[in-house]
Amino acid sequence: MSSFAEETDMPADSKTLIEKIEALPAERIAEIEDFVDFIRLREQERALTGAAAAASTPAFAAIWSNPEDNVYDAL
Numbered sequence: 001m002s003s004f005a006e007e008t009d010m011p012a013d014s015k016t017l018i019e020k021i022e023a024l025p026a027e028r029i030a031e032i033e034d035f036v037d038f039i040r041l042r043e044q045e046r047a048l049t050g051a052a053a054a055a056s057t058p059a060f061a062a063i064w065s066n067p068e069d070n071v072y073d074a075l
Contacts, residue, residue, distance in 0.1 A: 008015075021032055 010018075021029060024032070
């Protein structure tokens with residue numbers, strides 16, 4: 001019986017990872033799936049945070065760059 005990794009055209013490191021996962025018991029595979037979901041969600045949250053920060057920069061520019069606050073720029 002051949003594995004999924006052996007039958008597909010993917011990078012060697014991906015094949016190695018899939019082969020390791022395929023060798024695990026089902027309950028461990030479920031844990032790996034949960035972990036992968038966690039990592040993907042964290043990456044999505046980081047991307048959303050970065051996008052929100054980038055979108056808010058112009059709105060805060062007027063607040064951050066004003067003559068009254070120039071004294072704080074020297075700190």
